[in-house]
Amino acid sequence: MNDGCEASSTGRVPNSSRRMSSLEEQIAEVEEEIRSTAYNKATQLHIGRLKAKLAVLRLERETRAKGKGGGVGYAVRKSGHATVGLVGYPSVGKSTLLNRLTAADSETGAYDFTTVSIIPGMLRWGGASIQILDMPGLVPGAAKGRGRGREVLSVVRSVDLVMFLIDPEHRDLRALVRELEGAGVRINDRPPRIVITHSDRGGLTVSSTVRLTHLAGGLALPIAREFGLHNGLIVFREDATADQLIDALAGNRVYVQALIVVNKAELLTPEERTQLSWELRQHEPLFVSAKEGVGLDALVDRLGHALRFIRIYVKPPGRPPDREEPVILREGDDIAALLRRLPGDLSRSFRAAQVWGRSARFPGQTVGRDHLLSDEDVVTVVVARGSTRPVA
16 A cells, blocks of 8 residues: 555655654754853864754755745746846835836735735836845745745845845844854855865875964864765864854855945934944944835945946047946956947957957057956957957
8 A cells, every 4th residue: 555645644754844843853952052152262173063963954855846846936037237146024115225226116015915915116226227126025934935935045146146134113123144054044144155066085184374273173073974975175264263264164055235225214313324324334334214205316326336346438439439338247346248238249259359448458458358347347349350340
């Protein structure tokens, strides 16, 4: 007799559900042990191993959820030059802010869970198009799937910038950050400079190019073994912490910049605003009123700079540059990135480029594909002789 049918007919819990329940219990037990263990030199190895075990269990939970379908997700087509995700508790004014900033029509209301899908809107900044996504509010336990949290957080993982929106009533930023961290999203951080190489044999070797203080005395080895890494090489190129090593071993972390915006600022007294500014001082919060349209110009300007846009003006030979329609790139982009954004297959016929602006050592400098561009540079692309491609 089929086991699945028997379980169903007798009311017993299927094996897969029992395994998931057991996994949740294991996660809860490890979380509680971490909370109840005082951190000191004597316990740092134990806590490091517990954190590694917790990360492995969470990865397993994520894998099982995907195997079961993971629920109905949100389908979002990214467009524009960058995508910003509005993240906050229910009813902090995300929809009102989206409607103020863009031409979107997101339903608003002074009650929880108004937004039940993801609403996109488009904002223009200095020639760039910024897609803003109004997402359902996060609730405690979102990373574990509560309130369709996993679906929302999967979209957060794909954005270029997170805009946290809080208000005088819902102001616990740390809880929101914890939910994102539980989904593998790291805010205003960068990937750790750790190189991990897997091997079939030879044991596990740890080396570093800097002096290790956080993971001195062989602390990295037991953490790596929790992830099943027994053969290979770990090279530290910075004095990384146990959490950074765990992130590198997990391999599924995303690193996203974030802005902190306090909405409904009109409800704050001067004293409350000063106190909240102090509490959030390391994040340099912006205070706005989406309802009254206050502070939105400063918010849009901060958005554009946070996304690190640069504007490149293309100059055809013998003609002035087109300053009406700049090519929008990001800081760190080079001539090769510019070629990919121009019409036609200029990469094939490219010979050189001439650059005027801050990135050039002198006006009209001739450069190659790897030349890094700066905001408001003027560029002429020169193609090889005999090419039928137009010259930009």
